[in-house]
Amino acid sequence: MKRIFLFVLTNLAVMLVLGVAARVLGVDRFLTANGLNLGALLGFSLLMGFGGAIISLLMSKWIAKRSAGVQLIEQPRSQDEVWIVETVRKFADKAGIGMPEVGIFEGAPNAFATGAFKNSALVAVSTGLLQNMTKEEVEAVIGHEVAHIANGDMVTMALIQGVMNTFVVFLSRVIGSLVDGFLRKGQDNTGPGIGYYVTTIVLDIVLGFAAAIVVAWFSRHREFRADAGAAQLMGRKQPMINALARLGGVQTAELPKSMAAMGIAGSIGKLFSTHPPIEERIARLQSTNP
16 A cells, blocks of 8 residues: 555646646747647546556456466365465565465466556466476476565555656657647647647657656666575575576466566566566676575
8 A cells, every 4th residue: 555655645746747847838828829728638638547547457366367367276176276276385484575366377488477466466477487497497497586576576566657658748749749839839829739649649750769768777777686686585596597588488478568567577678578578687697695
C-alpha cells in the first residue's frame, strides 16, 4: 500500500508541476486563446497517462494468466510442483512478502512475476525452464522473480510509465496548439485546427518512442537489482550466474508485450530492450560481494 500511496502522490505532484509551469510560462493563456482549457488538458493527460497505467497494473495478473496460459498450482500434483511451491514460499518468507500465487506455463525457458500488490502477486515459470535447468538454477530464477516483487518493481514500472505517458499527452497537445496557432495566425482561433491534430498525432508517436526508451532504461536497471536480490535470497551468487549463463545459451520464450518487462529473459534491442545483455548481468553479479 505504501507504493500505491506513492503512485497517487506522484500523480498529484506531476499535475501540480505541469499546471504551475504552464501558468508561469503563460501557456495557459495561449491555450485559452486557441480554444483549449488548461484544467481540462491536465485532467485528460492524467486520465490517459496514469489512468491507463493503474488499470494495466491492477489487471496485470488477470492478463498474465490468460495471455501466457498460466496454470495455477492450487493443489500440487507432483513432487516437482510441490518443490516449486515450497521454493516460492521459502523465498517469500525470507523477503518478507505474502505468499504469491504460483503457476506454470508452456514454452521455452522463461519466468515472470506480476501483480499490483506485494502480498498478492503471481510467480510463473515455463515448462522449458524446468526441463532445461538444474533445480539450483531454477531456484535462482524463482529468487529473481520474488526479488522483483519484494522490490515493488511492478508498481514502480507502472508509475514511471504513467509519468511518461502523462508528459507525452500533455506536451504533444501544448506543442500542437503552438503549431496550430502559428499556422492560423490572424485567423479565427475558436477551436483547434488541422495543424493541431496532425502535430498531436505525430508527437504522440515520436514522444511515445522517447518515453519507451526511458521506461526500458529503468527496466534494465531493476534487472540488475533482481539478480542481486536472488543471490541474497540464496546466500550466494553462483546459482544465479549459472542460470543466466544457461539462459544465454538457449532460445528463450517470447512473453506477451504487456509482461515482457517482468520476464527473466529479455529481447535483443538496445535502447528498447527491457533486459540488459546476459553478459552484462553476469559481469555485474561477479563484481559484487559474495
